[in-house]
Amino acid sequence: xxxxxxxxxxxxxxxxxxxxxxxxxxxxxxxxxxxxxxxxxxxxxxxxxxxxxxxxxxxxxxxxxxxxxxxxxxxxxxxxxxxxxxxxxxxxxxxxxxxxxxxxxxxxxxxxxxxxxxxxxxxxxxxxxxxxxxxxxxxxxxxxxxxxxxxxxxxxxxxxxxxxxxxxxxxxxxxxxxxxxxxxxxxxxxxxxxxxxxxxxxxxxxxxxxxxxxxxxxxxxxxxxxxxxxxxxxxxxxxxxxxxxxxxxxxxxxxxxxxxxxxxxxxxxxxxxxxxxxxxxxxxxxxxxxxxxxxxxxxxxxxxxxxxxxxxxxxxxxxxxxxxxxxxxxxxxxxxxxxxxxxxxxxxxxxxxxxxxxxxxxxxxxxxxxxxxxxxxxxxxxxxxxxxxxxxxxxxxxxxxxxxxxxxxxxxxxxxxxxxxxxxxxxxxxxxxxxxxxxxxxxxxxxxxxxxxxxxxxxxxxxxxxxxxxxxxxxxxxxxxxxxxxxxxxxxxxxxxxxxxxxxxxxxxxxxxxxxxxxxxxxxxxxxxxxxxxxxxxxxxxxxxxxxxxxxxxxxxxxxxxxxxxxxxxxxxxxxxxxxxxxxxxxxx
Numbered sequence: 001x002x003x004x005x006x007x008x009x010x011x012x013x014x015x016x017x018x019x020x021x022x023x024x025x026x027x028x029x030x031x032x033x034x035x036x037x038x039x040x041x042x043x044x045x046x047x048x049x050x051x052x053x054x055x056x057x058x059x060x061x062x063x064x065x066x067x068x069x070x071x072x073x074x075x076x077x078x079x080x081x082x083x084x085x086x087x088x089x090x091x092x093x094x095x096x097x098x099x100x101x102x103x104x105x106x107x108x109x110x111x112x113x114x115x116x117x118x119x120x121x122x123x124x125x126x127x128x129x130x131x132x133x134x135x136x137x138x139x140x141x142x143x144x145x146x147x148x149x150x151x152x153x154x155x156x157x158x159x160x161x162x163x164x165x166x167x168x169x170x171x172x173x174x175x176x177x178x179x180x181x182x183x184x185x186x187x188x189x190x191x192x193x194x195x196x197x198x199x200x201x202x203x204x205x206x207x208x209x210x211x212x213x214x215x216x217x218x219x220x221x222x223x224x225x226x227x228x229x230x231x232x233x234x235x236x237x238x239x240x241x242x243x244x245x246x247x248x249x250x251x252x253x254x255x256x257x258x259x260x261x262x263x264x265x266x267x268x269x270x271x272x273x274x275x276x277x278x279x280x281x282x283x284x285x286x287x288x289x290x291x292x293x294x295x296x297x298x299x300x301x302x303x304x305x306x307x308x309x310x311x312x313x314x315x316x317x318x319x320x321x322x323x324x325x326x327x328x329x330x331x332x333x334x335x336x337x338x339x340x341x342x343x344x345x346x347x348x349x350x351x352x353x354x355x356x357x358x359x360x361x362x363x364x365x366x367x368x369x370x371x372x373x374x375x376x377x378x379x380x381x382x383x384x385x386x387x388x389x390x391x392x393x394x395x396x397x398x399x400x401x402x403x404x405x406x407x408x409x410x411x412x413x414x415x416x417x418x419x420x421x422x423x424x425x426x427x428x429x430x431x432x433x434x435x436x437x438x439x440x441x442x443x444x445x446x447x448x449x450x451x452x453x454x455x456x457x458x459x460x461x462x463x464x465x466x467x468x469x470x471x472x473x474x475x476x477x478x479x480x481x482x483x484x485x486x487x488x489x490x491x492x493x494x495x496x497x498x499x500x501x502x503x504x505x506x507x508x509x510x511x512x513x514x515x516x517x518x519x520x521x522x523x524x525x526x527x528x529x530x531x532x533x534x535x536x537x538x539x540x541x542x543x544x545x546x547x548x549x550x551x552x553x554x555x556x557x558x559x560x561x562x563x564x565x566x567x568x569x570x571x572x573x574x575x576x577x578x579x580x581x582x583x584x585x586x587x588x589x
Contacts, residue, residue: 020050022114026107031298032155034103035110037066037142040135043110044071051117053126055079060184063165064140068184071133073113075126081191090129090315090322093194093284094308095185095275097136098170098201100160101150104291105200108304109133116312128316132192137181140165152204155297171199172450174278175271175489176501183418189279190420195322196287196315197279200304203290206253206260207375209356211295212242212303215252215268215288217280220343220391225332229325230285233318241310247303250355251387252290258373259360264350264386269343272488272496273450281485282419283329287311334479339487340393341494349390356382395493399483400576403490404434405474409573412498413474415489421482424475424584431468432582434575437492438463439499439508452502458493460572467575475577475584490574499572510569514559516552523558533561 024043025035035043041056048056048071057079059070078084084091094112096105113133116122136142142160149161164170164179173182203213216235219227242249250265257263268288270277276286289307291300315322359379365372405412407425416423437460445454476486492499527534537558541548547557559565 022118024107024110024114026301027111032157032296034107034156034159034297036145037136037139040106040110041069044069044113044135047071047113047117052077053117053123054113059134059188060180062139062181062184063168063179064143066139068137068139068181068188069135070188071113071131071135073116073126073131073133075123078130081193084130085193088319088323090196090319091132091192091194092129092312092315093132093134093189093192093197093279095134095137095197095199097134097142097160098138098199098275099162100136100138100142100144101153101162102200102202103142103156103159104202104297104300104304105289105308106136107301108200108308109135111305112308115309122309122312125312125316128319129312131312132188132194134185134188137185138164138170139181141170150202150293153202153293154295166451168450171275172273174275175273175496176450176452176498176503177415177418178451186278186415186418189282189284190418193282194279194284195326196311197276197284198287198289198308198311199275200308201288201290202293202300203253204293206255206360207294207358207377208250208253208260208292209358209380210248210250210253211292211299212247212249212307213252213290213292214238214249214307215270215276215290217276217286218267218269218343218391219389221269221277221340222280222285223283223329223333225325225328226283226285229318229321233321234285234314237314237318238307238310241314242306245306245310247306248356249307251353251389252288259375260355260357261360261381261383261385264388265353265355266345267387267389267391269345269391272485277496281488282482283326283333330481333481333483336483337399338396339399339484339491340396341488341491341497342393342395343391343495344394345388346390346392347388350386350388352384353387354382355385356380397487397491397493399478399487400435400578401479401580402475402477402577402582403486404432404469404575404577405476405490406469406573407472407474409503412490412503412574415498416474416476416482416486419482419485421476421486422480423587424477424582425587426469426471426473426475427583427585429468429470430583431466432577432579433464433466434577436463436465436467436575437461437572439492439570439572455500455502456495458497458499460492465575474587475582492572504573507568507573508570510566512564512566514564516555519555519559519564522564523555523562526558526562533558536561 144161
């Protein structure tokens with residue numbers, strides 16, 4: 001009887017005055033307006049004051065100077081993440097307003113939080129689920145309101161701007177964390193360890209019949225235990241549930257060709273620079289909801305609301321299955337030995353999906369007179385098209401026992417700490433034979449990308465070297481929940497590694513050089529004393545006529561083989577340890 005009474009008490013909310021107007025700014029408007037930042041936070045403050053099940057609190061700082069907020073919706077008022085996890089409750093993290101020009105989720109989440117404490121049927125779902133809502137992530141972009149920058153979008157009347165105060169696209173900042181927003185998000189994710197993450201957006205691109213399109217965490221990148229659950233249970237329920245609500249949904253409309261039906265849809269590879277790619281490193285299943293830019297604003301808000309509501313109900317229904325899938329992923333991670341670092345779309349693997357589109361046709365441009373594409377809304381179609389959603393690893397690595405990180409690289413250490421990585425420090429100076437990398441080759445973009453010159457196609461040369469480490473240098477053992485995060489940030493060949501983002505560019509610059517007129521005699525003496533070196537030089541000259549004709553290049557080659565050449569040039573400073581225990585002490589994050 002006691003559990004029944006407790007449940008009944010939880011489900012009966014202390015209702016505020018029935019005369020109170022709980023409509024959101026969107027609901028009070030004309031259907032084509034969105035809340036401002038100030039209105040949004042004020043509304044959640046009202047909910048916090050009126051309902052003990054809702055808590056609005058500061059989650060960190062942002063580049064705007066204003067705090068990042070989190071809204072916790074907990075039926076039994078458990079607002080501490082440690083206590084909440086002890087109750088075997090699933091956690092859904094909903095993020096809104098990363099691109100404030102795409103504000104549907106901001107308005108939908110406000111209504112959702114209200115309804116889930118006011119309506120008994122919805123309150124019941126919260127017995128098994130706790131909601132964490134980020135009201136507006138890109139606060140500075142939200143404050144930069146205008147009515148023009150979303151040139152392809154049908155409303156609302158005014159909205160925020162994509163870039164933040166530093167002109168960063170925050171949905172490219174999760175792993176590099178240039179913004180204070182991203183650093184706060186990393187700490188929030190570490191605290192709550194959500195089971196599911198939803199990031200609300202508006203699409204760009206083609207025209208089609210759907211209001212809602214969906215990016216799910218890339219199935220090939222997600223841990224197999226979670227991918228199996230997502231594909232077999234979670235996604236089918238979401239697609240079926242949206243259809244039952246008269247909101248048919250399709251995978252995100254990304255394609256190669258003139259129109260979606262020309263070659264089919266292509267899955268989105270969300271690496272850790274993106275929100276759902278970052279959360280996947282910690283075995284959180286992520287979703288990006290993309291409502292269609294050309295639909296009216298009210299249907300877009302409704303579609304976001306319906307999806308979020310359906311996600312909560314589905315996770316509550318699947319509480320045990322989802323929990324078991326995450327537990328199995330954690331168990332398998334502990335024994336996983338090989339990790340992918342880069343991926344490529346498999347263009348031979350496609351499934352068929354039904355796509356509701358419009359015929360793409362051509363007509364003369366009124367601007368240039370040249371042929372231009374348009375979608376004919378008088379010619380809708382339902383068509384089976386290919387969906388390419390399988391990616392294959394192109395680079396893999398065997399996990400080491402640990403990574404050794406010199407304390408000089410403080411920015412890297414700060415990133416690891418925010419991600420909840422368990423770190424230790426050496427208690428004395430020690431010389432160890434470790435596996436080090438030399439950066440053999442890489443390509444760098446010709447233009448800056450999100451504040452960096454991104455490195456790609458990285459090639460490394462591993463060498464076993466005796467290296468000296470100092471008291472206070474860091475050790476990150478890979479046998480921990482953050483294993484995948486460690487590997488995908490510290491292995492330089494990973495797509496979004498810290499090396500790729502330029503954290504270690506200083507090692508790529510040579511610090512000491514030579515004067516040719518001085519080193520000519522030194523080089524000649526080296527070649528006389530080392531016949532093998534002379535033989536290698538002659539062989540290179542025979543193989544490469546351009547090299548044979550370039551005296552300066554030959555002299556530089558000899559210099560690089562000599563004891564004078566600095567051994568640290570292009571040597572990656574973080575090394576792999578494959579041995580046993582080290583003299584360390586624990587570090588508090």
